[in-house]
Every structure is written in structure tokens, then in C-alpha cells.
Amino acid sequence: MRDPRSHAIIQRLNFEEALTGLLGMLDRVVRVSAFLTDRGVMVCTFRGRLRQGRDLSAAGQERDRGGEEFFYFWTAEDASTGFFLAERDFATAEWNADRTVLAVRLGPVTLMVAPDEEAL
Secondary structure, eight states, rough: OTTTSSSSSOOEEEEHHHHHEEEEEETSSEEEEEEEETEEEEEEEEEEOOOOOOOOTTTHHHHTTTTOOOEEEESTSSSSSSEETTTTTTEEEEOOSSOOOOEETTTTTEEEEEEEETTT
């Protein structure tokens, strides 16, 4: 997967559109790479079938976070490897030209979510 600064931006997305894009990838085998946005340095990568956890705004999160929604996406069978999508951390998201790579910027990190070409 390429540096997040090097992919061709075709469409900028808001939080809801980014969430919809991720939901559209559910049950597909993907590779998720996390980059430090300002440096383009990959800090981790993981792969597997994309699943979505429950909305984590329930059970105490809502009181602490002012009612905003948290979503958990994972790739490992035991749900231990994944990422949170929260509107308060969301900066921007973008599709590449062929709408196969979704780049989501959350604070100082950019997540690149794409089909896992090795699994195809």
C-alpha cells in the first residue's frame, strides 16, 4: 500500500460518507495500513475480513463523550485487531480514483483501507 500522500484524491468525504464507505467494505478481505499523516510513515498494517462492532456510544461512552457515536471495525476473528471511527477524531476521508482505497484521517493517523490483493 502506498504512502497516503501519494494516492490520487478523487472525492473528499465527510464523516457519514466515510462510515458508509467502510460499511460497504464489510465482509470483504481487506488490508488496513496506518500511517503517521504528516510523515507518511507506516506504523502498522493488518488484514482480514472486515467486520463491524457495536456502536460504542452506549454503556457509559455516551455520558463521557457528549453523545457522539463510536464505531469499531476489526479484521481478526477474535475482534482484537481493528480501529475505532469516532466523529470527534475524524479530520477527512478520501477515495482514490477507482474507489478501491479509502483513506480516513483520524487525528495524526491516516488509515488506508483497501482490498487485500494477496487474498484475491
